[in-house]
Amino acid sequence: MVTGTATPLEEELARIAGAVLDPEMPVLTLAELGVLRGVHVTGPGRVEVALTPTYTGCPAVETMSTDIEHALHAHGVPDVTVVTVLAPAWSTDDISEEGRRKLTEFGIAPPRPQGPAGGPVALTLAIRCPHCGSTDTELLSRFSSTACKALRRCAACREPFDHFKEL
Amino acid sequence: MTATDTAGATGTVATAAPAPAADPAATAAALALGDDALVLAQRLGEWAGNAPVLEEEVALANIALDLLGQARVLLSLVGDEDELAFLREERDFRNVQLVEQPNGDFAHTIARQLYFSTYQRLLYAALASGDGPLTGLAAKAVKEVAYHQDHAEHWTLRLGDGTEESHRRMQAGCDALWRYTGELFQPLDGLGLDTAALEAAWLDSVTTVLTRAGLTVPDAPRTGAWRAGAGRQGLHTESFGRMLAEMQHLHRSHPGAAW
Incomplete structure (x- = not known):
């Protein structure tokens, strides 16, 4: 910091x-x-x-x-x-482990780690439902309540949820 | 655009980087790219309350917000962002004509998004790899624009490969806006970009998406006598004046107003 x-x-x-x-x-x-x-x-x-x-x-x-x-x-x-300040550009990898845990508790699926390459990763890695923990979730919209989140739905518990997009 | 207004009571909010560009050519380039982002943000904002589904209402507004953020950084390199946005006349804007084109139907807007976001992603990627005054912004914005391009490609595929009606509309949008795409690759002084390489990469990317969507790549010329576009010289199309009037009237009617 x-x-x-x-x-x-x-x-x-x-x-x-x-x-x-x-x-x-x-x-x-x-x-x-x-x-x-x-x-x-x-x-x-x-x-x-x-x-x-x-x-x-x-x-x-x-x-x-x-x-x-x-x-x-x-x-x-x-x-x-x-x-x-804009540089170096913020990345979702800058969110701490504790921050990721709190996001899940808050009902937001945390961003997946990206590593050094940057840019959006392929959407094939499983995103876990923050409500029931199922990995059977689908993308509803690429942009949700804010630009940094996508809207998804869980196929197991049927609840919609926000996913913090990788950036 | 009231960063300093809202924070002024207790302190100051300033943008530390990038530093103002001293080079006049780089300043002119920042103005051109800032106007592109500002004008497209305004156009996309017009979908608020009018989008076909709620998810797209939110998506287009979020894309507009990203672009507005980029415009604020770019215009702040040139001068006062509010004065530049709200007090310039039509002839003083340097945006390409593509971004000022009316929204049309949803497919028309998606065609404009496909053409522009593909260009902007390639442009920012090239700028991010350099070390000019726009490098910091470009490195950040390229990640945002990747989502804009992903959104546009997804919808192009869905509409082009959808129903007969969605295919017809998507093709019509791509055809109508094709003639405005040549202007994107007019060289911009001060950025040191290889515009020929940018254009080749753009054509390759757009051709791939259109082909996958079952659409026909328009065969009309994009350059030469049939090319539309002198926006970088301050010449704009008819609807731009009306868009500016809507964008500027509140600020001009109530100077200094803040939320």
Whole structure:
């Protein structure tokens, strides 16, 4: 999360910023989602937070930024700037193991690991129903409640569910 | 497009990367590609409330949102995103004419999506492998556009290989928009792209999909005297002015309005 030489203060502030919940999937923290790229103290009482969007057009970024600002203000940092960075591009592989477990609990099938190649993987690997655990599921629509999810249906329990698409 | 407005009360949201392009040719290229994404996002947004099924309503809106995000990054390299989107006149837009074409029926929109998403994926893949001012965006957007292309290909196959009526409509959409595809490969200065290679890869990909869908690759010319398209020079088709009027009227009527 914090790269390079983070001071103990920066590590503490990164923990606070990273504990902010995702506004669209409020069971997942920003740290677990893997979108927090760094927290840097740039002066007395002044902090810059680097955030990367999941998708270029993700509308949740603005809410995330405001929530980070509020969290750090509450911790006594008066001057908070959130910058969005695009490179390196966020990948669903950046979601932590704990984040994947929470997604399943929340009723969202987590993304499958992609490895280094990148890009969408073949849709032949089984996607497990988050409700009953069956792997007998089918794609209903490539885009669901948000751009980052696809809509699927379980053939065993008949429940529809969201699948966090590999990116 | 009110990132700074909504966050302004407690701090600032800024885009750290990529840095503004100093090279005028690269800036012009960012404007052209940003306008492509913005105008197509607006067109796809017109399906909201009108799509044939709920799933497609959501899909087209999500694709539009991806494109809008790309447009915001690209236009921010050129200047103020809101001024560029809402206060320019028709002649100042540099998008290709393909993206401004009216939605038509669903098959017509899918034909436009197939042609454009195939182009955009190849374009971003080429840009992502370089190290210019657009590399960061391209590396991110190419993964998003892969889903757009997958969506368009899936529907092209389904409609082309579907009923007699869906086949007829899909073929009509592909035929009507074919003449706008030559413009996609006019060289854009400042990007250092091999447009001939892009075009060959595009033709190969589109031909494969159309053939698999049981459709006929249009035999009308895409280049030369019959080629449509001078959008990169600011010349647009009739319906574009009406689209802009709808897109811009709120901002022009209520300057500075925010949600």
